[in-house]
Amino acid sequence: MTSTPAHPPRARRVLFVHQNFPGQFKRIAAHLARDPAYEVLAIGKEGCPGLPDVRTLSYKLHRAQSKETHHYARPFEAGILHGQACLRVLLALKEKGFVPDVIIAHPGWGDTMFVREAFPDARLVHFSEFYYHTAHADVGFDPEFPSTIDDRARVRAKNALQLLNLEACDIAVAPTRWQKSLHPGPYQDKIALIHEGIDTSYLRPDPDASFTLPNGKVLRPGDPVVTYVSRNLEPYRGFHTFMRALPAILADNPGCDIVLAGGAGVSYGARPADAANWRDKLLAEVDIDTSRVHFLDRIAYARYRALLQVSAAHVYLTYPFVLSWSMLEAMACGCLVIGSDTAPVTEVIRAGENGLLVDFFDTAAIAATVGMALREQARFAPLRARAVEAIKAGYAVEEGIAGYRRLIDAQTL
Known part of the structure; x- marks a missing residue:
């Protein structure tokens, strides 16, 4: 009796999303692209640098934010526009049969706002770079540029997108303990501490440098x-x-x-x-x-x-x-x-x-x-x-x- 040979496991599909891809994902995306166990794809805004070994699809906004939008809400409107443009690319990918297992994204511009509408079952990993504060961080730090009540209200409103990002993802990543600490307490257990890393084999002392x-x-x-x-x-x-x-x-x-x-x-x-x-x-x-x-x-x-x-x-x-x-x-x-x-x-x-x-x-x-x-x-x-x-x-x-x-x-x- 002969046994039927097992099919090789399907490559794990990883989709990177970053407005300026590769951004913080340069090292991990290049690493996975060299491994046949992974199928790697990326989405970035039109004109993003990309990576030689990673197929990168681009999106383009169909319009800019409206001048009539309240200026506190313009970042959120921009996020919706980026999310909508990215969603079109996601749906096109889905139609062609590409369903990612994992999506790793920088959501700060809103790119992944609607990713669950296309791929509800993918593991979504968000890079949570910064959560805005109206005091004890960058805003109001420099007395040469004092913050106004208008500035503080605008900054507080910017966190609407950050909260949606934290709620939507399965897990988030922050690069430093301090940046992680800025995020709301109920989400702290959801945030992993991972710095993307420095290439110490290339960046090292050289007594013969000039x-x-x-x-x-x-x-x-x-x-x-x-x-x-x-x-x-x-x-x-x-x-x-x-x-x-x-x-x-x-x-x-x-x-x-x-x-x-x-x-x-x-x-x-x-x-x-x-x-x-x-x-x-x-x-x-x-x-x-x-x-x-x-x-x-x-x-x-x-x-x-x-x-x-x-x-x-x-x-x-x-x-x-x-x-x-x-x-x-x-x-x-x-x-x-x-x-x-x-x-x-x-x-x-x-x-x-x-x-x-x-x-x-x-x-x-x-x-x-x-x-x-x-x-x-x-x-x-x-x-x-x-x-x-x-x-x-x-x-x-x-x-x-x-x-x-x-x-x-x-x-x-």
Whole structure:
């Protein structure tokens, strides 16, 4: 009697949804795409970067928010429009026979608002990046930009979408303990703590690194180089405070070069009312030697890594808000990070152990700490080494992938 050969198990179908795919899902999506045990697909807004090995479908809004909509409700209307556009793609997928087992999504723009109408049985994993508060977080933190009652009402209304997202998903993911803690108590048990991870095999110290400035000067490890990096140069990331510290840094450290990498747009908050961008506004305010302060705009990733590898003092300032990848990447590259004493920075940096902390608003303290870091590089070498180890131990990409795999492969939640 011959036995009938068993059919090989069907590949597990995983659908990623992110307005700017891959976003936070770059590592886990690429990892799964290389594994034949998974069939991976993604949905993003038209123009999203995508990934080479992941088929990405795009959606397009059929209209913008109405100008007549109350401004408190515009984010919610935008969420409905994104959810509706994404739903059309989901239904088209369903019609073609693709039914995902797991959907991993960043729902912050509303993309997955109606996902249950298309795929009610799929496990829905939401990336819960930030839950808004009218106090004790980013809103009202900076006295230079005081919040009004109108601001606070608008921010409170923004959580309508966040609550729907928490209610709809099977499980949520937050990248830091502090970001998780901002979400309402009844949902805390529903939120897993998983950081997507830093590629420590690529982002690591290199004593032979070099970085060439636009003027031709070559910077190397050990040189008095001060670095500051942000997607955009703006107050949320302390750009105004850092710029106001520059005159003292330059005066006290005549041999140093200061390198700022970041765009002139706005990721968070608003543009200045009296200038084209925050860089122009602050350059008009502070008196600095522009031959020693180098603005690079956004730079290629390999150059970004080299810049971190030659840094003697890396300044990272942020409102109590979403933690930037750049701070963790700087630590992975062996930077001495001078970070603001704000959450969630203090969740990672322990003052005097793997980095240094300063008051976000204290320009004199920032300048003094930078000067100390430049003059006493040997003294701070152990902190740099421990920064590398901290990222390897707690934020390596392998840990992030393993965390997401546990959610994807689980048979029950």
